[in-house]
Amino acid sequence: MSGHNGWEPPVTWPGAHSPSTGTPALPRKIRPVTSEQTKTFDLSASFKAYDVRGIVGDSITAEIVEAVGAAFVDVLELEGQTVLVGGDMRPSSPEFAKAFADGAATRGANVQLLDLISTDELYYACGSLNAAGATFTASHNPAEYNGIKMSKAGAQPISSESGLKEIQALAEEYLNTRHIPAAATRGQIGVHDVLKGYSEYLRGLVDLSGSRPLKVVVDAGNGMAGLTTPAVLGDALLPKLPFDIIPLYFELDGSFPNHPANPLEPENLRDLQAAVVKHGADIGLAFDGDADRCFVIDEKGEPVSPSAITGMVARREIARAQAQGEATPTIIHNLLTSRAVPELVEHDGGRAVRTRVGHSFIKAVMAEEGAVFGGEHSAHFYFRDFWNADTGMLAAMHVLAALGEQDGPLSELGREYEPYVSSGEINSEIEDKAGAVDRVKADFAAEDIIVDTMDGSTFTANDGSYWFNLRPSNTEPFLRLNVEATDRQLMERVRDRVLANVRR
Numbered sequence: 001m002s003g004h005n006g007w008e009p010p011v012t013w014p015g016a017h018s019p020s021t022g023t024p025a026l027p028r029k030i031r032p033v034t035s036e037q038t039k040t041f042d043l044s045a046s047f048k049a050y051d052v053r054g055i056v057g058d059s060i061t062a063e064i065v066e067a068v069g070a071a072f073v074d075v076l077e078l079e080g081q082t083v084l085v086g087g088d089m090r091p092s093s094p095e096f097a098k099a100f101a102d103g104a105a106t107r108g109a110n111v112q113l114l115d116l117i118s119t120d121e122l123y124y125a126c127g128s129l130n131a132a133g134a135t136f137t138a139s140h141n142p143a144e145y146n147g148i149k150m151s152k153a154g155a156q157p158i159s160s161e162s163g164l165k166e167i168q169a170l171a172e173e174y175l176n177t178r179h180i181p182a183a184a185t186r187g188q189i190g191v192h193d194v195l196k197g198y199s200e201y202l203r204g205l206v207d208l209s210g211s212r213p214l215k216v217v218v219d220a221g222n223g224m225a226g227l228t229t230p231a232v233l234g235d236a237l238l239p240k241l242p243f244d245i246i247p248l249y250f251e252l253d254g255s256f257p258n259h260p261a262n263p264l265e266p267e268n269l270r271d272l273q274a275a276v277v278k279h280g281a282d283i284g285l286a287f288d289g290d291a292d293r294c295f296v297i298d299e300k301g302e303p304v305s306p307s308a309i310t311g312m313v314a315r316r317e318i319a320r321a322q323a324q325g326e327a328t329p330t331i332i333h334n335l336l337t338s339r340a341v342p343e344l345v346e347h348d349g350g351r352a353v354r355t356r357v358g359h360s361f362i363k364a365v366m367a368e369e370g371a372v373f374g375g376e377h378s379a380h381f382y383f384r385d386f387w388n389a390d391t392g393m394l395a396a397m398h399v400l401a402a403l404g405e406q407d408g409p410l411s412e413l414g415r416e417y418e419p420y421v422s423s424g425e426i427n428s429e430i431e432d433k434a435g436a437v438d439r440v441k442a443d444f445a446a447e448d449i450i451v452d453t454m455d456g457s458t459f460t461a462n463d464g465s466y467w468f469n470l471r472p473s474n475t476e477p478f479l480r481l482n483v484e485a486t487d488r489q490l491m492e493r494v495r496d497r498v499l500a501n502v503r504r
Contacts, residue, residue: 041175043068046147047168049160050360053138053147056092060146062099064171069103069134070180071170072150075163076132079108079183084125084133084192086114088224088290090254092146093136100134100148101189108183112192116252118224118291119149120391124198127155127387137224137290140262143255149290155387159360199231199238205385206397208241211404215281217297219248219272221261225287225393226250232393233400243400246279248272261289264378266303273301283403283410285396293379294392296399298410304399307338308417310375313398314341317373317383318350332365332374332382334358335455336469336482340419341375356455357471363388377425377482421491423468423483428502433472433479439501440470456480466494470502 043064046054052068054060073079083104087093093116101111114125114133122135130153138145150158150167158164174180216233220226226249230236234245248271249258259268263286276284276297284297296304314331321329331345334357342352355365355374359382362374366388374382381395382388403410430436437457448462456471466485473480479502485491 041172043168043172043175047160047164050157050164050358051147051149052164053141053145055144056090056146060096060148062095064175065096065136065148066099066103067171067174067180068148068167069100070107070174071103071167072100072132072134073104073107073109074170075166076152078104078132080185080187081109082129082131083109083111083187084114084122084129084131085111085135086117086122086125086133087136088118088254089116089222089226089252090136090138090143090146093254096136096146096148100136103180105187105189106180106182108185108187110187111189113189114192114194116224116227117194118228118393120292120386120389120393121194121198121224121228122149122151123155123387123389123391124201125192125194126151126153127389128194128197128201130154135290139290139292140260140264140288142260151389155389157360157363157389161360195227195231196237198228202232202391202394202397203238205383205394206401208243208397208401208404209239211242211401212407213242213244214283214400214404215244215246215279216400217246217248217272217275217279217281217284218250219263219269219275219284219286220250220291221263221268221287221289222249222251222253222256222258223261223287223289223291224252225291226252228291228393229287232397242404246275246281248275256289261287263288263293263295269295269297269303272297273303277301283400287392292390292392294381294396295379296396296410298414300409300411302411304410304414305338305418305422306375306377306379307341307422308414309379309395309399310337310381311341311344311417312402312413313375313381313395314345314350314373315348316398316402318345318348321372322349326372330369330371332362332369332371334362334376335458336377336425336471337375338418338420338422338484339464339467340417344417354454359390362390420484420486421488423481423491423495426481426495426499427473427478428481428499429477430479430502431477433477436479436502436504437470437472439504440498443497443501466490468494468498470498 046059087097126133134150138147272284286295318329328351330351333341345352372384380390382390450460458469460467468483471480483495
């Protein structure tokens with residue numbers, strides 16, 4: 001595991017786990033282009049709202065990445081400062097990390113290569129070292145993809161509204177002129193391992209040493225949780241916890257030979273569900289490719305919804321903050337989480353704040369409100385003690401602590417946090433998304449409902465019996481529907497009525 005648990009990466013990372021001295025030769029320059037090859041670079045296909053993501057060799061190449069590294073330093077004014085660069089287990093990540101480092105060093109930044117890291121390890125590094133950074137990952141996307149998640153010092157997010165567009169524009173300029181100007185002093189490049197520090201930091205936030213013994217199946221999906229789980233929950237680097245960890249697909253393999261590393265899709269949870277039942281485990285944990293999201297399976301092999309996990313962790317974080325003298329701790333939840341979340345928060349003496357979907361919005365509101373915790377329906381969980389960033393591992397630790405401090409099974413514990421019935425997200429491929437929403441509004445006009453447009457259109461029954469949200473995708477011809485109701489029959493009736501209008 002590149003020095004951990006005996007795993008060797010499929011591609012050698014430069015200077016992996018060597019002292020931070022010297023500057024590895026990184027001969028990555030923007031190549032001269034012949035007249036037949038002359039083209040204008042347009043990176044809009046890979047620059048998204050929150051990150052960069054594209055197909056390797058097409059919309060993301062080492063040449064492009066080098067220019068992005070240079071632009072990253074210039075836009076954030078990082079000349080002479082430290083920039084952190086890591087990557088996941090995808091075959092192209094080491095080459096891309098070196099190219100980004102070379103571009104950053106050309107513009108005068110001192111680069112620390114972080115080796116193989118999960119995305120929340122990058123956030124830990126940017127927070128604890130107070131330095132800007134980037135990691136190469138395409139999260140849950142298929143093997144042919146890679147991408148870049150970037151962060152300012154202190155793990156502050158970078159989005160299209162906070163620097164990403166400017167980085168894109170400057171990178172395009174460097175690519176189209178075939179020239180990255182050299183800074184007065186080229187930056188140095190070294191290596192820094194953050195895995196142990198990350199593991200110790202998380203262990204310090206949630207004390208699991210007093211838990212009752214638990215049998216835990218973890219499906220890493222051949223992603224970065226195969227590295228972080230043994231370090232945090234196992235005894236690879238730290239003293240053993242009272243857990244029997246049963247590994248599933250811990251081999252780091254960016255070709256994802258067993259199943260896609262996207263636990264949001266039910267079919268990708270089936271192996272974990274079967275393993276939990278087979279081994280008589282207390283709980284199952286599934287991480288996505290870059291390990292920043294965590295999904296939970298109970299002892300019966302049934303999923304525990306991310307909304308229930310949000311409620312469970314919110315209760316613990318409210319109690320801890322109150323014990324430290326915080327009168328009314330704030331919890332953030334997006335508008336697609338269960339209504340049970342704000343109800344629980346208010347019952348426990350906290351303050352619930354509702355936001356749009358998306359991590360940049362959540363992180364911004366977390367900072368503005370001084371919130372102690374935030375949760376999304378997509379299994380992103382954010383913590384004030386983790387620089388307002390999302391970490392699947394810390395959420396998993398809270399669930400293990402909640403389960404381990406009482407004697408009942410997870411299925412019973414989870415039911416406390418799931419009083420309503422939800423449809424899950426249902427996508428309808430439709431070009432005229434606005435017209436479909438208008439049809440739904442017309443059909444429900446006679447109902448006693450409230451409609452708000454914070455993010456898409458949310459219809460809420462005044463008697464509290466149901467709500468649903470219709471939200472258009474920004475990048476695909478999809479209209480996304482989420483329904484929640486007090487019972488399954490009502491949920492299905494509302495769901496089918498809305499879909500009949502949408503798909504007409």
